[in-house]
Amino acid sequence: MEGLQRCFVLHSRPYSETSLLVDLFSEKEGRLTVIAKGARAKRSRVKGALQPFIPLLGKWSGRGSLPILTHAEALSLGLPLFGPILYSGLYLNEVLARVLAPHTSYPELFLDYLNALRELAQANNPEPALRRFELALLEHLGYGVDFLHCAGSGEPVSDTMTYLYREQLGFIASLKPSQWSFTGHQLKALASREFTDRDQLQAAKRFTRLALKPYLGSKPLKSRELFLPQRRSGPS
Structure with a gap:
């Protein structure tokens, strides 16, 4: 048809x-x-x-x-998402519904979304799939960031150095850690979208929240609120 x-x-x-x-x-x-x-x-x-x-x-x-x-x-049965994994899928849907302009084609982002759902359906920990999708979304929205070079000097980032993130500029070497700073080790993980330890995942979550905030606005995401009862009922 x-x-x-x-x-x-x-x-x-x-x-x-x-x-x-x-x-x-x-x-x-x-x-x-x-x-x-x-x-x-x-x-x-x-x-x-x-x-x-x-x-x-x-x-x-x-x-x-x-x-x-x-x-x-x-085309097929629904992708099997349950519990916290289901909430993660709902989060992806809510973010797309909120940030994408209507009737604007994103064919590559559509494939990224499909891959994220497939990854979530097989995951025990949803965090890597969520961070990869958020980074892909930012790229498709035109939010280009060079994670591998210092915006001040142009030099490649060093694993042990700390870099301060400045919106619309990039990452600049800094000696003062803050919520806007990241190590070179973390930045390389963001560039590759491969997260091998918890520190890298936490840094990726911190960066994507900072970068997505202007697109999402101040209104709370309903899908994030679904996680709260789970956290309250879990071990302290």
Whole structure:
């Protein structure tokens, strides 16, 4: 069928008595919201497919701000995300829904998202997959950072040196550690997106939160709040 696109549901909510408003992330059009007419009806053929983490082939029509979903079929079963891993997947969806401009194509980011979900589905620790995706997202948003060279001298970063991060400039050698500073060892991990120890993961999380903050704004992420009951109920 012509016009079909690979896509994922990011979020959906009721619309009228039997329909849904569905936020999609599609391979060719990026983020968009469509009306899925009759999707809440008992006999709806698409009701089961319009769930997060199910790879879909979809089609929609209409020139207005809310196209009509005309076709949706699951390409496979949903990727198995449970517990904290599920919350991590919801976090990815919420970030995409919040930072991506509508109807803007990000085909490479779509593949990064698909790979992140696959990695999460097989992971015991979701942190490496989340950090890799956040770094890929920042790159696709045009947030280019040179992790391997000092912005002041142009020299390659040294594992044992400390570097201060300055927005829109890069990393500059510094003798005063702060929330904006990173070691050369940590910066090399950020550049390769490979994290071999907890220190590198914590540094990556610190950097991506700093870098994503202007895009996400001050409103708390609902998906992050889901982790709080888990933490409270865990061992102290």
